[in-house]
Amino acid sequence: MQYRGRIWKFGDDIDTDVIIPARHLLTHDPKELAAHVMEDIDPEFSKKVQEGDIIVAGKNFGCGSSREHAPIAIKGAGVAVVVAKSFARIYYRNSINIGLPLVECPELVDEAEDGDILEIDTTEGAIINTRTGKEYSAKPHAPYVQEIVNAGGLIEAVTARVAARKASATA
Amino acid sequence: MGLTMTEKILAKGAGRDEVTPGEIVEVAVDLVMTNDVTAPLSIAEFKKTGLEQVFDPGKVVFVPDHFVPAKDIKAAELAKIMREFAHEQGTLYFEIGRAGIEHVVLPENGLTKPGDIIVGADSHTCTYGAFNCFSTGLGSTDIAAAMALGTTWTRVPESIKFVYYGTLPEGIGGKDLILHTIGLIGVDGALNSAMEFTGPVIDNLSMDGRITMANMAIEAGGDTGIFACDDKTRAFVDAVTDKPYTAYDSDPDATYARIVEIDVTNLRPVVALPHLPSNVHAADDVDDMEIHQVVIGSCTNGRLSDLREVADVLRGRQIHPMVRCIIIPGSQEVAKQAHKEGLADVFLEAGAIWSTSTCGPCLGGHMGILAKGERCVSTTNRNFRGRMGHREAEIILAGPQVAAASAVLGKVASPAALD
Numbered sequence: 181m182q183y184r185g186r187i188w189k190f191g192d193d194i195d196t197d198v199i200i201p202a203r204h205l206l207t208h209d210p211k212e213l214a215a216h217v218m219e220d221i222d223p224e225f226s227k228k229v230q231e232g233d234i235i236v237a238g239k240n241f242g243c244g245s246s247r248e249h250a251p252i253a254i255k256g257a258g259v260a261v262v263v264a265k266s267f268a269r270i271y272y273r274n275s276i277n278i279g280l281p282l283v284e285c286p287e288l289v290d291e292a293e294d295g296d297i298l299e300i301d302t303t304e305g306a307i308i309n310t311r312t313g314k315e316y317s318a319k320p321h322a323p324y325v326q327e328i329v330n331a332g333g334l335i336e337a338v339t340a341r342v343a344a345r346k347a348s349a350t351a
Numbered sequence: 352m353g354l355t356m357t358e359k360i361l362a363k364g365a366g367r368d369e370v371t372p373g374e375i376v377e378v379a380v381d382l383v384m385t386n387d388v389t390a391p392l393s394i395a396e397f398k399k400t401g402l403e404q405v406f407d408p409g410k411v412v413f414v415p416d417h418f419v420p421a422k423d424i425k426a427a428e429l430a431k432i433m434r435e436f437a438h439e440q441g442t443l444y445f446e447i448g449r450a451g452i453e454h455v456v457l458p459e460n461g462l463t464k465p466g467d468i469i470v471g472a473d474s475h476t477c478t479y480g481a482f483n484c485f486s487t488g489l490g491s492t493d494i495a496a497a498m499a500l501g502t503t504w505t506r507v508p509e510s511i512k513f514v515y516y517g518t519l520p521e522g523i524g525g526k527d528l529i530l531h532t533i534g535l536i537g538v539d540g541a542l543n544s545a546m547e548f549t550g551p552v553i554d555n556l557s558m559d560g561r562i563t564m565a566n567m568a569i570e571a572g573g574d575t576g577i578f579a580c581d582d583k584t585r586a587f588v589d590a591v592t593d594k595p596y597t598a599y600d601s602d603p604d605a606t607y608a609r610i611v612e613i614d615v616t617n618l619r620p621v622v623a624l625p626h627l628p629s630n631v632h633a634a635d636d637v638d639d640m641e642i643h644q645v646v647i648g649s650c651t652n653g654r655l656s657d658l659r660e661v662a663d664v665l666r667g668r669q670i671h672p673m674v675r676c677i678i679i680p681g682s683q684e685v686a687k688q689a690h691k692e693g694l695a696d697v698f699l700e701a702g703a704i705w706s707t708s709t710c711g712p713c714l715g716g717h718m719g720i721l722a723k724g725e726r727c728v729s730t731t732n733r734n735f736r737g738r739m740g741h742r743e744a745e746i747i748l749a750g751p752q753v754a755a756a757s758a759v760l761g762k763v764a765s766p767a768a769l770d
């Protein structure tokens with residue numbers, strides 16, 4: 181998949197409590213969650229972010245709680261891809277599972293500035309910062325994870341597996 | 352080549368003789384848990400798979416604890432979705448009044464046996480490492496998949512061995528040890544790793560102390576925080592279940608990504624100042640930091656031994672006039688025992704609030720939300736911005752004794768400052 185979008189830059193250790201505070205965890209509706217995304221770090225973020233934009237952050241993005249509401253809120257706000265130096269484990273899985281692409285690329289994060297436009301090809305793992313013209317390559321997903329991505333998300337992958345199991349049971 | 356206990360447990364789950372850090376394996380799970388915040392989404396995703404039944408109702412457990420007793424209509428609806436699904440599927444379910452915070456309730460009910468693989472849609476599922484489980488937090492969709500398949504995938508983590516040695520000073524507990532450790536390695540110091548806690552100090556540490564340490568492995572980014580099974584573990588587990596289990600120990604020649612040795616002899620009671628659990632300082636080095644609230648409870652420090660420590664500090668003393676002190680038992684069992692031992696009376700006499708068991712303020716749910724500019728000392732596990740209320744409120748993490756002493760003095764303080 182190819183993406184092109186403006187970046188919003190955040191720092192290290194962005195935790196799931198600031199991505200979506202617990203006071204909004206009474207729903208898992210993407211639009212309702214999106215209205216509050218990042219509000220404890222930038223109260224205006226949900227109003228500023230546009231469809232197709234890209235979040236760029238430092239290390240350990242999404243640390244803290246297991247709330248899947250965090251990537252759902254980010255995806256619901258129209259963010260196309262999250263790029264970080266590293267991701268917290270549960271956030272990484274949640275993001276893959278719901279089909280929100282993520283890219284690990286420390287060098288790009290160091291050199292990118294808020295407002296830059298990135299072109300990202302998640303299939304090739306190639307990223308270009310259009311301001312500098314510099315090309316970067318993303319750390320590839322493990323093959324197992326790539327299969328979940330290819331299936332469109334975890335439940336899609338599991339559903340296919342369950343259907344195959346049922347088919348072979350009746351065959 | 353030897354294996355770590357984590358590798359052995361995952362190999363067992365994968366039906367193999369050994370596994371190697373870095374590889375991805377699919378493992379059979381012994382228990383799948385969710386709570387009122389994460390279950391509704393898990394249930395919705397589970398239903399998409401086309402399956403009618405969870406893989407094994409005896410291995411699926413639901414615990415309402417975050418926003419209960421329901422804080423508002425939406426919270427009531429979430430708990431209802433979970434309650435109805437649990438009932439219809441015949442899974443394990445712990446209703447309020449007979450339960451409490453998931454990570455306190457599951458061990459109390461014999462559901463966390465040595466050698467088990469446990470996944471929960473809650474990041475502090477790592478708590479059961481105290482019982483020699485490989486247990487880890489996942490999101491709702493991963494849990495839906497585990498409910499459907501009875502398996503989950505995991506990248507086999509590298510293990511980091513922590514060796515605690517020296518003489519543990521009086522008044523230093525599991526919370527001080529784990530905060531000190533996180534301060535040392537940072538909030539991503541164990542990212543994608545298993546933290547293995549060992550050494551003579553750990554051998555002497557109570558089960559409650561170990562539980563507190565395992566609980567906060569996630570605050571260092573760890574997949575799990577794991578301990579060997581010893582007589583203390585067996586005494587705890589055998590008292591609550593008669594199901595058989597197999598414990599796993601690390602081989603002497605197991606490979607570790609890192610070994611961190613910690614001399615505890617000169618440790619002092621610590622706090623983590625805002626806004627990261629790694630911002631650790633000795634409580635007595637914090638100068639005149641006025642506070643407005645103290646929260647004692649949570650899956651980190653809401654157990655009976657924690658409450659006993661708090662009562663020892665509060666007995667015959669009064670909560671500072673400018674402070675609200677909220678004490679929340681980790682479970683109904685803990686509450687009952689606290690009443691029997693007279694601890695609840697000590698809290699009430701001291702001017703504290705004694706509530707029913709709930710996560711409540713720990714995640715900013717209810718029962719003690721902070722206003723702008725307020726500061727709270729809390730025995731919980733996260734001091735992230737906005738976690739307990741307003742984004743401009745501050746949370747300071749501490750063990751139960753420091754929290755109680757701070758409640759009396761109206762500022763961040765260790766019990767030594769009371770004399």
Ligand code: SF4
Nearest residue numbers: 475649650710713714
């Ligand atoms: S007490 Fe706090 S950390 Fe523990 S499960 Fe509840 S909300 Fe999570």
